Amino acid sequence: MKFKEKYPFAAWFLQRSALYYVMASLIVIFCIDPSIWQYLRLKHLEQLCISTDWKYPYDVINYYEYLTRVGLKSTDHYMGLGRNYLLVNEQNKACEAFAHAKKYATRDSETYQSLAAVCHDVSKSALK
Amino acid sequence: MIKMSNLNRFKPFLILLSSFSFWLWLFKDYFSGSIPINWDTNSNFLILKYFFNSVSQGSIPLWDPFTFLGRHFIYILTSCALNPFAWSIFLLNLLGLDYYQAYLIFISAYYFLGVLGFYYLLKIVVHDDKLAVLGMVLLLFSGLGPQVFKQIHMVYIFVPAVWFFVFWVRFFRDYRWLDFLGIILSSMILCISSFPFYFLTFFLVFNVFYALYFFKDWQIKCHNLEGFILKHKVLFVFGVCLVLLSATPLMLFKILDSRGEVISPERQHCETSGENGCSHKVELNYASIAYYGSLGERMPGGMLFSHLDKFSFSTDDFFYIPVLVYFIILISALVRFGRLQILILSVGLTVFLIALGGAAPMHAFLYNKIFYFKYFRNLFFYTAFLIPAAIFFAMIQFKAFLNEKNASFQTLWVVVAAGISLFFFYHCGNVLGVSYLTVVGAAVLFIIALKGFQAFFPKWALFFLCALAILEPGKVFSAYIDHVPGIQCQFPKSNSVLEFAFQRPREGEHEVALPIYYRQVYGSLRYLASFKDMPGVFGVMPNNLPDSLMRYTYELINQQMDPVLTHDTRHKLILYDQVPHDVSHALNIYQIARSGTIPEGNSQELLILKFKPNVLKLRTSFLKDKFLVYNDSYSSEWHVYIDGSEKQLFRANQAFKGVHVPAGEHDVEFRYSPPGGVWIYVLIISFMFLVLAVVLVFNIRSIQKDDHEV
Numbered sequence: 001m002k003f004k005e006k007y008p009f010a011a012w013f014l015q016r017s018a019l020y021y022v023m024a025s026l027i028v029i030f031c032i033d034p035s036i037w038q039y040l041r042l043k044h045l046e047q048l049c050i051s052t053d054w055k056y057p058y059d060v061i062n063y064y065e066y067l068t069r070v071g072l073k074s075t076d077h078y079m080g081l082g083r084n085y086l087l088v089n090e091q092n093k094a095c096e097a098f099a100h101a102k103k104y105a106t107r108d109s110e111t112y113q114s115l116a117a118v119c120h121d122v123s124k125s126a127l128k
Numbered sequence: 129m130i131k132m133s134n135l136n137r138f139k140p141f142l143i144l145l146s147s148f149s150f151w152l153w154l155f156k157d158y159f160s161g162s163i164p165i166n167w168d169t170n171s172n173f174l175i176l177k178y179f180f181n182s183v184s185q186g187s188i189p190l191w192d193p194f195t196f197l198g199r200h201f202i203y204i205l206t207s208c209a210l211n212p213f214a215w216s217i218f219l220l221n222l223l224g225l226d227y228y229q230a231y232l233i234f235i236s237a238y239y240f241l242g243v244l245g246f247y248y249l250l251k252i253v254v255h256d257d258k259l260a261v262l263g264m265v266l267l268l269f270s271g272l273g274p275q276v277f278k279q280i281h282m283v284y285i286f287v288p289a290v291w292f293f294v295f296w297v298r299f300f301r302d303y304r305w306l307d308f309l310g311i312i313l314s315s316m317i318l319c320i321s322s323f324p325f326y327f328l329t330f331f332l333v334f335n336v337f338y339a340l341y342f343f344k345d346w347q348i349k350c351h352n353l354e355g356f357i358l359k360h361k362v363l364f365v366f367g368v369c370l371v372l373l374s375a376t377p378l379m380l381f382k383i384l385d386s387r388g389e390v391i392s393p394e395r396q397h398c399e400t401s402g403e404n405g406c407s408h409k410v411e412l413n414y415a416s417i418a419y420y421g422s423l424g425e426r427m428p429g430g431m432l433f434s435h436l437d438k439f440s441f442s443t444d445d446f447f448y449i450p451v452l453v454y455f456i457i458l459i460s461a462l463v464r465f466g467r468l469q470i471l472i473l474s475v476g477l478t479v480f481l482i483a484l485g486g487a488a489p490m491h492a493f494l495y496n497k498i499f500y501f502k503y504f505r506n507l508f509f510y511t512a513f514l515i516p517a518a519i520f521f522a523m524i525q526f527k528a529f530l531n532e533k534n535a536s537f538q539t540l541w542v543v544v545a546a547g548i549s550l551f552f553f554y555h556c557g558n559v560l561g562v563s564y565l566t567v568v569g570a571a572v573l574f575i576i577a578l579k580g581f582q583a584f585f586p587k588w589a590l591f592f593l594c595a596l597a598i599l600e601p602g603k604v605f606s607a608y609i610d611h612v613p614g615i616q617c618q619f620p621k622s623n624s625v626l627e628f629a630f631q632r633p634r635e636g637e638h639e640v641a642l643p644i645y646y647r648q649v650y651g652s653l654r655y656l657a658s659f660k661d662m663p664g665v666f667g668v669m670p671n672n673l674p675d676s677l678m679r680y681t682y683e684l685i686n687q688q689m690d691p692v693l694t695h696d697t698r699h700k701l702i703l704y705d706q707v708p709h710d711v712s713h714a715l716n717i718y719q720i721a722r723s724g725t726i727p728e729g730n731s732q733e734l735l736i737l738k739f740k741p742n743v744l745k746l747r748t749s750f751l752k753d754k755f756l757v758y759n760d761s762y763s764s765e766w767h768v769y770i771d772g773s774e775k776q777l778f779r780a781n782q783a784f785k786g787v788h789v790p791a792g793e794h795d796v797e798f799r800y801s802p803p804g805g806v807w808i809y810v811l812i813i814s815f816m817f818l819v820l821a822v823v824l825v826f827n828i829r830s831i832q833k834d835d836h837e838v
Contacts, residue, residue, distance in 0.1 A: 017525065018461040020470065024477055037487040040425040048442050058438045058611050062428075065435065065558075088611075 038070050057084040068100075075104040140247065140261045143594060147265050148240055150598065151273060154605045158277050159232055163609065164617035167444040169235070169280040174653035175207040177227045177620065180218045181659070182741055185626050188809050189741035191800040195652040195662045196677040197685075197697070197783070198760035200390050200802070201741065205377050208284050210320040210809060212816045213238055226621040235283065239276045242287035243268045246516055248294045252301075253468075253520075254527050258590045263523040265594045269601035270515045271448030274608065279444040279509075281322045286512040288317040289327050300349050303356050305363055306826050312367040313819045319374035320812065323504045330479055330513050337474045341467045370815055377812070380803045389763050392676050411502035414495055415486075418507075422485025423447075426508040434558040436600070437607035447511055448604065451563045452597050453522045455570050458545045460525035463532055469524055476517040483510035535578045542578070546571035562603045569596050620658040628739035630728050632698050633663040678761035680783035692718055693781060699726045700759050701734070701746075707755040707788070714755070714778035714786045721755060742800040749793045758785040758798055765802040770794050 004011040013019065045063040052059055064081040067073075078101035085094035157163040165173060182189040192201045208214045213234070220230035247264035251257060275282045295310030318324045339346045357364045384390055392412075419425070426445035428435075433454075439446055481490040485507045495501045532538055549567045553559035573592055652674065655662045696702050696718060704721035707714075727734045738745035744758065757780045768777045768787045771794055780786025789796055 015464050016461070017463055017465040017469065017528075020465050020473060021457075021461060024473055027477060028481070031481055031488045031490070032484065033487055037424045037484070040419060040422065040485075040487060041428075044425040044443075048440060052442050056440065056442055056613060059440050059442050062435065062438055062440065 041066060042070070057087040060084045061088070073100070073104060075101045077101075078104065140257060140264075143261050143590075144244065144247065144264060144268075147268055147594065147598065148243075150602075151268055152236065154602065155273070155277065155609065157609055157612070163277075163441075163612050164615060164619070165232075165277045166441065167278045169277050171653050172207055172280050173228065173231045173619065174657040175203040176209055176214065176217060176231065177657040178653075178659075179204065179207065179209040180215075180221065180227065181624055181657070182626070183218060184221070184623060185740070187626075187740040187742060188806045190802055190806060191741050192656055193741060193744075193760055194656050194660060196674055196761075197681045199677045199681070200384065200763065200765075202381070202390065202676045204809070205320070205381055206281075206322050208280075208321050210374075210377075210812050210816070211284075211317055212813070212820050213241070215813075221623070227623075228619050228621040235276050235280055238287055239273070239283050242283060242290055245287065245290040245294050246520075249290060249297065250520065250523055252294065252297050254523055256527055259523045259527055261590060262526075262593050262597060263519050265597045266450050266453055266519045266522075267516055269450060269598050269605075270519065271446040272512065272515055273601075274439070274446045274448075274605065275444075275511075278446065281506075282509055282512040284321040285318075285326050285509060286516065288314045288321060289330070289513070290516065292318065292327070292331075300352075303352055305360055306823065306830065308356070308360070308363065308367060309819060310823050310827075312370055313816070313823055315371045316374040316812075316816055316819070319371065320377065322509075324375075324378075325500050325504045326509050326512070328500070329482065330475070330510075333478050334471075334475050337471050337478075341471050341474075370819065373808075373815065374812055376804060376808055380808070383803055384765070387764060389679050389765075390676060391679050391682060412505055414492070417495070417501075417505040418486035418491055421506040421508055422487065422491075423480070423483035423508045423510060423514075424485050424487030426511075427484075433553060433563065434556040436560055436563070436604045438611070439604065439608045441608070441612045445508055445511075447508075447515075448601075449515055449518055450597055451566050451600050452570055452593075453519055455545070455549055455567050456522045456526045456529070457518075458549065459538075459542050459574065460522075460529045461545070462538070462541055463525060463528040466528070469521065469528075472517060472521045472524065476514060476521065479510050479513055479517070483507045483514065530577075539575050539578045542571050542574050560600065560603055562600045566596050566600050569599070620654065624657075624659040626659055626739055626741070628700070628736045628744070629661055630700050632661045632700070634698070678763060678783070680779065681761045684783040690718075696726075696757075696781070697759055699728075701727050702757045702759065703727070703734075703750075704755040704757065705752065707753075714757075714780040715782055717755060717757065717778075717780050717786060737795070738797075742806070743797065745795065745797040747793065747795055748789050750789060750791050752791050754789050754791075755780075756787055756789045756796065757781060758787075760785060760798075763800070765800060767799050767801055769797045769799065 042063075045059070045066055048059045049056075049063050054060055060080060061084045064077050064084070067077050068081070078097045082094045082097035082101060085091070085097055152159070158165065164170070178192075179189060189201050190204065192199050204210070216237070217227065217230040217234050220233060221227055225233070243264055246267050247260050250260035250263045254260060254263075272282060272286065292311060292314035295307045295314060298304070299307035299311060318327050381390075426443075427447050428445070432447075432449075433451065436448065439448070478490070481488045482494065483491075485491050491501070491507065529538070546567055550564060553563060553567075569592075573589065573596070577589060652662055702718075703725050704717055707717065707721040725733070730736055733749055735747045736744070737747055744760075748754075748756070759781075762777075762779045762783055762785050766777055766785055768775050768785070770787070770789065775787055777798075778786040785798060787796065787798075
């Protein structure tokens with residue numbers, strides 16, 4: 001009996017694109033060193049910000065977003081993100097970033113106090 | 129009487145024209161001058177401006193006398209100056225446009241030509257005009273579009289490559305001499321456009337996998353090719369010779385490089401090693417290829433779907449594929465996967481892994497095993513193949529999807545795929561609303577088609593699909609343009625006149641077209657394009673190495689220079705007295721001879737007769753024998769003639785040109801004559817125009833003949 005007749009579903013499945021998509025994805029996953037990729041991408045984004053003196057907000061947003069996405073979360077990163085979102089009039093996203101920044105600040109630190117004030121101001125202006 | 133067949137033939141062109149008009153409208157700020165071209169498009173413009181401006185004054189430039197104290201004009205190899213289509217810049221300038229306007233028209237039209245080639249390729253392979261049109265629109269509005277204004281080398285690689293494959297597929301179907309000539313023309317353009325190694329890699333990978341998956345077919349094609357060659361021996365030999373001719377400038381540069389006189393300190397071993405001076409090889413060190421400019425550095429992994437409204441003007445990467453492509457690939461997950469799909473997936477995957485550079489092991493392996501992998505960097509240029517390959521793959525999958533018979537199952541899968549996509553976007557965060565809309569719109573359209581609303585689908589489907597295809601890119605590109613910060617940048621745009629300056633300006637003394645500019649790169653090229661000397665004695669900052677200059681000049685400016693030499697180098701010509709005639713070298717002539725006069729302009733003693741990039745001719749009338757030093761970088765390819773007969777050219781004062789000039793009236797001519805001279809370029813340009821004319825004329829005749837038969 002032919003394979004196709006004996007195992008029709010398996011024969012059908014082996015010809016489906018999804019299987020090849022999965023195989024390709026696995027090859028990519030096994031061949032790539034994600035830490036090197038992250039490092040290269042971070043260096044590139046940081047270099048962009050440096051070359052524009054940290055003045056181009058979208059470059060800075062991309063850099064801090066990538067930092068936080070790869071797990072390098074800190075108050076400074078989220079504060080930088082928040083400030084630059086304010087520069088491009090994205091107040092909701094700025095507040096969200098400041099809210100994240102609060103998580104990484106200690107309660108009795110000056111940073112926390114100033115963060116609380118900043119978020120309060122942003123919320124107030126967002127409500128207007 | 130208008131034939132329906134003619135109308136049908138022009139429909140895709142109408143869609144293309146309207147899509148292209150919308151594309152031009154999206155990027156109108158470049159054409160109006162509000163936004164300047166950036167990165168390598170900027171430098172390419174300045175190089176081509178220098179080239180065509182020199183040609184308009186009767187000279188094909190092989191030397192650059194204006195920057196870094198004079199250097200070989202290496203950019204003639206990689207700037208597309210020899211491309212017959214690039215000569216439209218020259219023609220448009222003759223018709224009255226300035227170089228900048230002419231350049232913008234050329235690069236846009238050239239990109240348009242590439243997109244048209246992609247349409248033809250899809251049409252030949254997929255056998256479906258509608259899918260070819262859709263693929264063409266998706267490519268037009270992909271990330272390759274903005275690269276026209278940022279990283280033009282990707283377009284220079286993509287356009288001849290796509291036409292190469294058009295002619296390749298047609299040739300191996302019908303074995304016509306005209307398609308063979310088309311392959312030759314594309315190959316010639318690839319050789320002179322940018323480094324051909326990107327295409328070579330893609331082509332080799334393609335052939336390896338083609339032979340693997342279609343072995344019998346590959347054998348038949350090889351056999352038929354052999355038959356074609358035996359039948360058209362003269363044409364075949366002529367074609368191969370033409371391709372070799374086009375590759376000659378690269379080979380000649382390798383010969384030039386082997387003499388060690390041209391170096392690339394930014395790219396080679398200098399920056400990383402502690403050695404004195406740089407390696408003279410054209411080979412680049414591994415780190416500069418694998419870690420800088422690789423796709424691993426440039427591909428926005430988190431930005432394939434999110435933050436698409438935040439592509440930066442400051443960078444030259446723009447890896448963007450419209451979301452409709454991904455959705456089509458997803459809904460096709462349950463269709464049958466044929467050998468053609470396996471081929472494209474394998475080729476795309478391999479090239480992707482190579483392009484990742486240091487983030488994947490493949491490039492390191494190839495760098496060590498295959499020689500030419502050491503000759504080029506900027507692996508992210510492979511985007512020029514990856515984006516079209518992804519869209520090509522999507523169209524083939526889409527065709528398979530449309531041909532599947534189980535409509536109910538497919539409808540269910542479309543709904544599930546749409547749900548997965550929307551959930552994925554929500555999880556990614558920061559995904560544009562138009563991305564959601566595109567997926568929902570496409571899902572509705574596909575379900576309508578699957579449910580068999582035949583009256584609706586055939587007529588309007590293409591229109592709605594194309595509209596969906598440009599919905600997200602319209603938003604992405606609009607946001608990109610809106611977010612460009614206020615930039616003022618001046619370019620040298622009009623014709624400049626070649627005039628010999630007796631002195632180089634001091635730093636800050638003479639600024640040419642001062643820009644206020646983000647990521648200004650290759651600033652020296654602004655001087656080149658204006659035919660003005662770079663200011664400063666050295667023109668090079670120690671921590672800002674140029675990408676190419678002459679070895680002796682580089683070594684000189686890295687030394688602690690003698691103040692006398694520092695002073696003298698500002699002046700283009702120096703005359704020394706009492707120089708022994710039997711001196712075997714003139715390396716430190718300023719120390720062994722008495723400094724004579726420094727000509728500050730034309731005089732009875734010294735008159736400039738002719739100044740071109742490759743030639744300096746002057747008439748001297750000295751009362752005594754002198755040693756003339758021309759403070760322009762020395763190279764063994766420079767020759768000096770006095771009254772028509774060649775004399776010994778000395779390397780004077782470490783890095784410059786020197787010659788003994790006797791008393792009396794003489795014509796002294798310095799001439800730059802690298803291997804091949806200008807004639808090799810004249811031949812290449814002439815033959816390319818000839819082949820292009822033949823391919824165009826006979827293709828048009830062939831189309832007319834087909835029409836007549838219909």
